[in-house]
Amino acid sequence: MKIPRICILASGAGTNAETIYHFFESKRTAQVVMVLSNNPDAPVLQRMQPHNVVAMPFNRLQFYESDQLITFLQEFGITHIVLAGFLWQVPPSLIQAFPGKIINIHPALLPKFGGKGMYGLKVHERVKAAGETETGITIHLVNERYDEGKIIFQAKCPVLPNDTPEQIAEKVQRLEHEHFAKEVEKWVNQSLDKPLETQTGIQIQG
Numbered sequence: 001m002k003i004p005r006i007c008i009l010a011s012g013a014g015t016n017a018e019t020i021y022h023f024f025e026s027k028r029t030a031q032v033v034m035v036l037s038n039n040p041d042a043p044v045l046q047r048m049q050p051h052n053v054v055a056m057p058f059n060r061l062q063f064y065e066s067d068q069l070i071t072f073l074q075e076f077g078i079t080h081i082v083l084a085g086f087l088w089q090v091p092p093s094l095i096q097a098f099p100g101k102i103i104n105i106h107p108a109l110l111p112k113f114g115g116k117g118m119y120g121l122k123v124h125e126r127v128k129a130a131g132e133t134e135t136g137i138t139i140h141l142v143n144e145r146y147d148e149g150k151i152i153f154q155a156k157c158p159v160l161p162n163d164t165p166e167q168i169a170e171k172v173q174r175l176e177h178e179h180f181a182k183e184v185e186k187w188v189n190q191s192l193d194k195p196l197e198t199q200t201g202i203q204i205q206g
């Protein structure tokens with residue numbers, strides 16, 4: 001049986017990248033082969049150092065203006081790409097090289113509070129300012145537009161009137177760590193050989 005081979009793209013702390021790495025380290029239903037970052041100083045690269053995984057940065061030229069990154073991923077036999085706190089917009093060339101095989105996690109209930117610049121604490125500040133009574137996580141396929149690809153999973157948590165953005169962030173991060181790896185597992189195993197149209201639709205929990 002073919003084991004899905006995952007590349008994670010991350011720009012920040014990398015807590016989700018590490019959680020996904022450990023999940024598959026024990027289960028072996030897929031393998032996190034590499035974790036790449038657009039930021040050479042991102043803590044995620046340090047965080048992944050002790051693990052059995054390629055962890056390295058790449059630059060704009062390699063990502064947007066050449067096929068270098070795509071060739072690199074293909075040489076390593078990467079089958080799926082997971083964006084876990086990745087800030088750059090994915091170029092059409094990468095989407096075409098991995099059709100239906102790239103997913104992202106967003107720390108809110110899309111289609112609300114998404115789009116360019118909506119990242120990390122800023123998302124939770126907006127959720128609070130809007131007076132939302134609930135928020136959550138969205139896992140979705142990646143297309144050429146920020147946060148607009150097909151939603152495959154959402155989970156919710158309450159927002160209490162006195163919650164600070166930081167407290168909302170903690171609740172959302174708990175949901176991410178609870179669900180993201182499990183949803184990646186379902187997705188990679190159903191999408192390895194099947195075309196996109198036959199894959200199951202959205203599930204909502206919470």
Ligand code: GAR
Pocket residue numbers: 010011012013014015016017084085086105106107118119120123173176
């Ligand atoms: C996560 O909360 C993820 O949902 C968010 O960045 C954080 C990364 O945390 N992504 C976005 O905001 C994308 N628009 P991590 O580096 O600890 O995994």
